[in-house]
Amino acid sequence: MSAELIQPIAWRPDFTTGVGIIDDQHRVLIKMLNEASTRLTDQSSLEELAKIVQGLINYADYHFKTExxxxVEQGYERLRPVDAEAHLAQHRDFVSKVLAVREQIHQGQRVPKDVLVSFLSEWLTHHILHTDKALGAFLLDQKQRAAQ
Structure with missing residues (x-):
């Protein structure tokens, strides 16, 4: 895939979970990913690549802790244990893969921009549209039940 073919992710209405803080954090992640895609080239220094990857790791960690x-607080683990475990497993898998990329960079191995950006874009889009939307629906339902 040519680096020129990588399109930025635009916020779409179907990304909305209905949970303000989660949606706001998703917007930040998308903005960071788009900025990384713009700044990176296959000739970017390993230091620049490491800095961008570390920034994405840090913000993803912050976001995952929010979710x-x-x-835990809203009982998703208790009421939907299979969904909760799948959600947490996706977080762990993402962190594992991105830490492996960071280690590869620290060892002096270049990670092609298109490979990195495509992986991050596809993972984030799929996670928001499926896993996070399910969590959002659950959280909104819990909020509605509590208001009754």
């Missing part, structure tokens, strides 16, 4: 706090 995981909701999962």
């Amino acid at each position: 995981e706090r909701f999962i």
Whole structure:
């Protein structure tokens, strides 16, 4: 895939989970990913690549902690254990893969921009549209039940 063919992710209405803080954090992640895609080239220094990857790791960790706090506090683990475990497993898998990329960079191995950006874009889009939307629906339902 040519680097020129990588399109930025635009926020779409179907990304909305209905949970303000989660949607706001998703917007930040999308913005960071788009900025990384714009700044990176296959000739970017390993230091620049490492800096961008570390920034994405840090913000993803912050975001995952937010979602995981909701999962525990709102009873998702208890009421939907299979969905909750799948959600947490996706977080762990993402972190594992991105840490492997970071290690590869630290060892001096270049990660092609198109490979990195495509992986991050596809993972984030799929996670939002499926896993996070399910969590959002659950959280909104819990909020509605509590208001009754």
